[in-house]
Amino acid sequence: HQDTANGKRFMYEVYLKAAPDYSGRVTVPTLWDKQRQTIVSNESADIIRMFNSAFDGLDGVRSDLDFHPEELHGEIDEVNERVYHTVNNGVYKAGFATAQDKYEEAYGALFESLDWLEDRLSGQRYLAGNRLTEADWRLFTTLIRFDAVYFSHFKCNRQRIADFPALSRYLRDLYQVPGVADTVDIRQIKRHYYVSQRTVNPTQIVPVGPRLDFTSAHNREALGPDFEG
Numbered sequence: 347h348q349d350t351a352n353g354k355r356f357m358y359e360v361y362l363k364a365a366p367d368y369s370g371r372v373t374v375p376t377l378w379d380k381q382r383q384t385i386v387s388n389e390s391a392d393i394i395r396m397f398n399s400a401f402d403g404l405d406g407v408r409s410d411l412d413f414h415p416e417e418l419h420g421e422i423d424e425v426n427e428r429v430y431h432t433v434n435n436g437v438y439k440a441g442f443a444t445a446q447d448k449y450e451e452a453y454g455a456l457f458e459s460l461d462w463l464e465d466r467l468s469g470q471r472y473l474a475g476n477r478l479t480e481a482d483w484r485l486f487t488t489l490i491r492f493d494a495v496y497f498s499h500f501k502c503n504r505q506r507i508a509d510f511p512a513l514s515r516y517l518r519d520l521y522q523v524p525g526v527a528d529t530v531d532i533r534q535i536k537r538h539y540y541v542s543q544r545t546v547n548p549t550q551i552v553p554v555g556p557r558l559d560f561t562s563a564h565n566r567e568a569l570g571p572d573f574e575g
Contacts, residue, residue, distance in 0.1 A: 351378050361385065391426070394480050413480040421474040425481045432459040434488050441500025441546060449501065457504050460513065468512040471519070471570030478573040482520060489517045493556055494532050495539045499546060506556075521560040523573055532558060 354360050358372045364385040377386040377393050387393050398414050414422060432455040439452035463485070466473065473481040488496070493506045508514050521527055540552040 351380055391430075391484070394484070398480065413478065413483065415475070415477075415479070418475040418477075418479060422479050422481045425473050426484060428459060428462075429481070429485050429488075432456055433463075434484065437488060437492070437496040437500050437502055440502050441496065453502065453504070456502060460507075460510065464510045464512050467516045469569070471516075471566050476570045478523075486517070486520045486526075489513065490521065490530055490532075490560075491535055491539075493558060494536055498553065499539050499543070508558075515564040515566055518560050518562060518564040519566045522564065527560070530560075 349355070349360065352360055352363060354363070357374060357376065360376065360378065361368050361370075361372050363383070364378075373388050375390055375393055376388045377396065378384075379386045387396070395414060398412065436452055436456040436459065440449055440456060443449035443452060463473075470476045472478050473485065489507050492502070493508055496502045497506055507517055521530065536552050540547050541550045544550065
């Protein structure tokens, strides 16, 4: 992707512009401040919170959307804590494990949480307060990649998200929120994981499948109100 702020080709160049003596890891996402010419944050959880309200009042920025409402802070944080450690990060713990017991520990925690999420989402449309919040979007990024990547590439293969009735409908529900589908490129997602992570996939062969369907009806309207974007 083109760097329209700095004209850099590689992300490490952006980090060095912010701190010429930087020698740590270079990661994304990265939020760049064009006014101060530096990196604000490279932690996705913090960036999500910033985008929720920090830019309210600027031209062209909607201030009527709140994915972290005050009355749900506790519930959102509780869900986020479990989802981050066992699902978002859990797939990586399994995928990059170099010992059988560590892999099985991460695998077990992952599917225990997916079972918990399946049960929770069988009775309510969204994860917290039955309204769309950041907790849903933080889970979405892992669910959307799961069947195409994590199931096989990271050996998280007890079952696919497509095999969970509530989770699969929930995933389609989020995917069909206006504007979300445009941010998802499964072909590029697969290429990134299977080509760049050579320790996991030394052949760099990208699988053709699986066939995925995120556009069919989810029929979750009875569980809660539609998101008013």
